[in-house]
Amino acid sequence: MSFAFPPPPPVAVPVAGSDHLFAVHRVYCVGRNYAAHAREMGKDPNKEPPFFFLKPADGVVPAATAIHYPPGTSNYHHEVELVVALREGGRRIPVAQALGKVFGYAVGLDMTRRDLQLAARDLGRPWDFGKGFDESAPMAPLTPASRWSGPDRGAITLHVNGELRQSADLADLIWPVADTISFLSDYYTLMPGDLIFTGTPAGVGAVVPGDRLLGRVEGLEPLVVEILPAL
Numbered sequence: 001m002s003f004a005f006p007p008p009p010p011v012a013v014p015v016a017g018s019d020h021l022f023a024v025h026r027v028y029c030v031g032r033n034y035a036a037h038a039r040e041m042g043k044d045p046n047k048e049p050p051f052f053f054l055k056p057a058d059g060v061v062p063a064a065t066a067i068h069y070p071p072g073t074s075n076y077h078h079e080v081e082l083v084v085a086l087r088e089g090g091r092r093i094p095v096a097q098a099l100g101k102v103f104g105y106a107v108g109l110d111m112t113r114r115d116l117q118l119a120a121r122d123l124g125r126p127w128d129f130g131k132g133f134d135e136s137a138p139m140a141p142l143t144p145a146s147r148w149s150g151p152d153r154g155a156i157t158l159h160v161n162g163e164l165r166q167s168a169d170l171a172d173l174i175w176p177v178a179d180t181i182s183f184l185s186d187y188y189t190l191m192p193g194d195l196i197f198t199g200t201p202a203g204v205g206a207v208v209p210g211d212r213l214l215g216r217v218e219g220l221e222p223l224v225v226e227i228l229p230a231l
């Protein structure tokens, strides 16, 4: 037996300071993980636990420098996030063992067609059109966990055209990284190659073609992305 046509290559994220690539399996995303962002979306952070959605693995843009304005939206938003990359998977992973499963960390953007996401949310429909589209997950190269002081604390910021839009600290996460991995592993069999976008701080907003985004997490490779005109 052979493939009817050549299978697509895996999406591969470079590892900073090495020749290695990280092959992406799945992309999990936390919905609301900073209290101030939950409030700006009109929700009470104390009332509901964080929840999850997924993006397609090929929505990741590894070592991104530019992404296209997507079709079907007139309210395209930035969400800067800490991205966790797993080197090992498992089921029912205890919190105390969760960080041992992590290969590394990166800065990522959970790009969002906010108009489509909110319309779906308000109608009780799935978020896929708002969240899981082409080029919706640009990422910087990964930094190995052994070479970073996180993930319990560290500044996370996003600038658009030099102006500060999002600013928080990883210490503000409602669900820390270890808790998030453990929770997910109660619902999914986690695998090497899984990415987890850990949620965005307050200050999300719209971008347009020509805008230049700078995402930073203290101690990790920065992410600089230009928004290109629609294809």
Ligand code: MN
Pocket: 029, 030, 031, 079, 081, 110, 197, 199, 200
């Ligand atoms: Mn997000």
